Amino acid sequence: MEEPLLGKSNGPDRNAMLKLPCKVTGITVSGVRFTSKEFIQRLLQRAQEKTTHGELAEELSRASGRLEQIGIFRAVRCEVDAGQKDDDVVILVDVEEKGRHTVSTGTFVNEGEGNLEVSWTLRNFGISAEQVQSSVACGSSGSNGFRVEFVKPYITDNLSFQASAFENLKRIATPRSVGEKKTGFAMTLGQVEGSSSFTYEISRRSLAGASQDDGWESKDMTSLKSSIMHTFLRDTQDNKESPTRGWLIKNVLEVAGIGGLGCKFWKNEVYAQVHHSPWREKSFLNSITLSLTGRFGVLQTLGGDTSRYFDRFHMGGAWSLRGFKPRSVGPSFGHGYAGTVSVGGEAMAMVDASLSGDLPLPASLSRFTKARFHVFGNVGNNVAVPSGPPVLTKCSQVFRDVRSAVGVGLLIPTPLGRLEINLCLPLRGSQADMDRASFVQIGLVPV
Template structure:
């Protein structure tokens, strides 16, 4: 008499109950171990097979792409054309073929529209004394639409945002991004941005977009700023070059706004070219323990035929290095940065105007919990009454020592830090709307930059590097403070993604 399926299940359940859980766990562990050993042996045999035949002459006869439903065939072919070209070269070997195919898979993953690709290679006979290879790359496309809402905390501001991304718009890894936010200081910000790789190259990206924002600067100066503009540019490797055209308004002046702020109130148009270079070899950009970074950003506005009503050359440079001290988890970091704004003549020919003093919305600001700790935000540099009006030349630097917290361990992103930082911000003197000697003004500013000690602060605090932002709670003590500058003695909280 045959037993029913339910009866068999009952027997199996009773057998399982009669087995010691420890024995059952050991058996499962043994099964997993045998499976792992078999996988390792198979992987080792495959590796040995490839190594033994690494110099075997081959040719790639076919690459089949599976799973790219929304991606253009021409786009896929451009990614693979280099591999096919190399496959026809004399002396092309199995090792080189696998290397080329692996690089193609890595290239596909870098476009941000696919999950990690999988590769399968099979033999397909002989041709002209070479072994033919058939390859199959399986692609699994990511969702084309991403909608996100949430809150951001960074660089002393909190905000709520809504973002929408449309990936692989035309089947060539293009992306269209829309972003809207409102915050404690940025009252509104809107941006639409389109990006597309050029010639199916993930290292060459064309970008175009438009933006609008309204931001309050009353926390350091008695005004607000409204921006409406657009940009177009290209990114390649560690470089980015863009053209920016923006209409700016200095508005919303407070009742006690200083003469400097009132003088710069109103509209201005900036038309500029910008280049940024970044080389970052740090192990963590929020809490680096080893590595280095160098960054340079240059902008030319209003010069020659660029147009607009402001003209200057502006440059910022930054370098930082971090290194561990032995294996104790203690590490040190040090950085130095500088900025320089050089006024230029505006226009060409008969319409050429002499160099003008810089405007408040083009100058540098210095100081704050994510900048020069121990000073209030924008608390360094020239002031007019209660307003920080910024400067044209600055230099700042700092050093940190990070200690792991006992019973927490060095592997956690929580550290005790001891720091010292300094900075100096000065403005150009002697320029008026009627003209002036720019070189003399620059020479005077550079002399003033080195006149006496810079503003200095030191302190101790806690650092937590969350994946989204870095949090610091420090006790700060200003050691050198110039007249009119605003220090911050005591506790200072810093939240941001870009700490200097």
């Protein structure tokens, strides 16, 4: 942003030019067909408060980013022009809008199942960048779903709003004849430039294909949830797919039973990652990264209620606890992996430590893949905690009889997510866990 404003980066007295005073006297917007000019001008209000050319250049760069992130513009250009007086400047904003309608296809991964999604977007539903989006998805194991969503990117200078209606059916790993069906409505208020968001959701959950004759409890088969969720997220990672430095922390707190409806509980889950490349300055070790990942969660029922299948924690798989099959760790019923069904736990914890680096591939191959190797070790547990006493007083159970595994493998970025091919050695677990252990594990992890 600074070069159009201040000239070439190697020009004379650049630092002095950055400190020159200025006063923004107007904002001119061009290129709009559907978007309100007043909406764009409102997003640049902070620029009018800047008093030097350096401050103005930085703010215009941030404003361009905000406009691009909305998703309705193909291009955004912000420049300044001289005003009537010596220190006066006028901001010139030129945008190129995307088409009103877009139909697109995409792929994503949900607990190792690949999904194809077809979506339609109506941009500029109003005049302030509102959008309507609808999507239909189907999975490789029979999962399916649809969603209709209304998005208003700015209801205030730093708050966004979205509302959605949805229905989805997700086939569980074992048995595939049972699916998690969820139908509901959700509203979210989130900080545009911040770390917090609040979501209200009311949904009906049911286990399609399940019956009490197969061992399922009636309270798990159908339930209603009315909850408020607060999500806090901070992310400084340098790369989403294969981070080499930075950290991430995410905390999700949910309280259910709002309005006296449905199941009653509070639930909290913390997820954190930290990455460090200690030998970045040494050429033959510069790709080596040390990573530490942790998860901890508790579920506490309220008002004498009991926990439900949909609200409990499930663990196992490449995206959760390597060395164990999907959803195989924790409370279950049935015998043998083929007939064992996970029902989830009220307290869980997991820690994973790994060392990763670039594969020493020839240049002819490294152009096509950014595959990395990794060596890992993880420990974790998922336990049932009886309703009644505060679950936090019994969380020590999660640190007893922990499951653990070590292994080596490949990390391959793909359009669907990160493909992991691991050789695992489970070290500790119950006999049932060992029956459900995974020595060769292939899984897709969403990023």
